Amino acid sequence: VMGLTATGLLFLYWNLHLMPFMPLQEAIVAEFRDSAPRVDGGRTRLHRETPMLLRIVLRVDFDPTAKNPETEARLEHYMERLKALSASHTKLDDYEQLHVHFYQPVREKVILERSILRDLKTWQDVDSPGHTL
Numbered sequence: 001v002m003g004l005t006a007t008g009l010l011f012l013y014w015n016l017h018l019m020p021f022m023p024l025q026e027a028i029v030a031e032f033r034d035s036a037p038r039v040d041g042g043r044t045r046l047h048r049e050t051p052m053l054l055r056i057v058l059r060v061d062f063d064p065t066a067k068n069p070e071t072e073a074r075l076e077h078y079m080e081r082l083k084a085l086s087a088s089h090t091k092l093d094d095y096e097q098l099h100v101h102f103y104q105p106v107r108e109k110v111i112l113e114r115s116i117l118r119d120l121k122t123w124q125d126v127d128s129p130g131h132t133l
Contacts, residue, residue, distance in 0.1 A: 026087035028058065031081060035059050041095060051096035054120075057103070064102035064114040066100055075102065079116060083123075097126055 003047035026050055028037040035058040043050045082100055086092055089114060103113040117126045 021090065024086060027085045027089050028056070028082070031085060032058065032060075032078070034061070043089075052094060053094070053097050053099050054086055054090065054095040054097045055101070057101040059103050060102050062117075063104055063112050065112050075114075075116065078102070079118065083120075092120060095120055 018040060020092055021041065025037050025039045028035060028039070030062065037056060037058040039054070039056050041052065041054045043052060058078075060074075060078070062071060064071065064075060079098075079100060083092075083098060086098065096119065099117045101113065101115045103111050105111050116122065119126055
């Protein structure tokens with residue numbers, strides 16, 4: 001009975017929370033092969049007035065933590081494309097910020113990761129939900 005209940009809850013979660021983002025997720029896979037994206041959206045804390053976030057997590061084949069012009073240009077390209085894909089596959093006006101988490105798994109080592117959070121209206125970096133840098 002517990003197994004059926006857990007399966008039912010997972011099915012419900014999948015259909016109600018993640019299915020609306022499947023078209024965007026599939027578009028990201030088509031654009032960025034082997035990126036293994038996960039997309040979801042909403043508020044970080046439902047009981048507080050935090051901004052509506054569109055969250056995208058994806059794997060990249062380069063070190064997103066590197067501080068060089070080439071990496072910054074690649075990250076900016078990803079951000080621009082993800083914004084465009086999001087605009088064509090979701091109702092982007094429902095969200096205030098785009099939170100993209102890039103990661104590169106290094107075999108048998110640490111995972112190199114970096115998050116970029118931007119306000120969707122001004123396209124400025126944000127340090128945390130609701131706070132512009």
